[in-house]
Amino acid sequence: MRSVIVVGAGFGGIAAALRARAKGFNVTIVDRCSRLGGRAQVFERGGFKHDAGPTVITAPFLIEELFDLFDKKMCDYLKLVPLDPWYRFVFPDGREFNYGGTVESTLAEIRKFNPDDCDNYLRLVEASRQIFDTGFTELSDQPFHNVTKMFTAIPDLMRLKSYKRAIYLLLSAGSILATSFFYSAASCWRQSF
C-alpha cells in the first residue's frame, strides 16, 4: 500500500489525512503539538476558558463530507449546537453588541449604536456575498496546483475588489460597529488568507 505523511493535525491536515485514507493510502499524521486540532483548541488560563481558534463552525457540511467518506454519520459522533449570539462585544462604557444569527437581529443591534449604519451593514453583507460566491462557492474546492489555474481566478476577485473591501470603507469611519466587525473578522481572516 502506498503511504503518505501529513504534517500538521489541524482541520486542514486531518481532512487531508482522511481523504488520503479513504483513497486507500496508508496515512501517518504528525504534529509538533501533543494534541490534535491545530488552532481548534480550548485552553485554560487565569481561571478562564479560551478558544484558540474556531468558535463558530461556519461550514459544517465540510465536516459531514469527511464522515460520508467512511459511510459514517457526523451526528453519531458529535453534536454541533447553535450559538446565540455568535459573539458578544463588551465596550468599556458597559454597552454590549451581540453579533450573529440573522441579518435582522444584527440590524437590531446596530440600531442600538448607530441607526445610520444599518444601510452600510446591508452593503457590507451584499459585498461579502459576492466575494463568498466567487471565492468560496466557485473556488474553494479547486486545486491551485499551478500558476495558470490561479491566474484564471484573479480577474473575478479583482473585479469584486476582494483585496480591499475593508470594513472601514463600508461602515462609518471610526464607528463602534466598524471596530466590532473589524476585530471579529480580522481574527478569522488573518488565518484564512
Ligand SMILES: Cc1cc2nc3c(=O)[nH]c(=O)nc-3n(C[C@H](O)[C@H](O)[C@H](O)COP(=O)(O)OP(=O)(O)OC[C@H]3O[C@@H](n4cnc5c(N)ncnc54)[C@H](O)[C@@H]3O)c2cc1C
Ligand atoms: C482567533 C481565531 C478565531 C477563529 N475563529 C474561527 C471560527 O469561528 N470559525 C472558523 O471556521 N474558523 C475560525 N478560525 C480559523 C480556523 O481556526 C482556521 O482556519 C483553521 O483552524 C485552520 O486549520 P489548519 O489545519 O489550516 O491550520 P492549524 O489549525 O493552524 O493547524 C496547523 C497545524 O500544523 C502544525 N504544524 C505547523 N508546522 C509544523 C511543523 N513544521 N511540524 C509539525 N507540525 C507543524 C501546527 O502545530 C498545527 O497543529 C479562527 C482562527 C483564529 C486564530
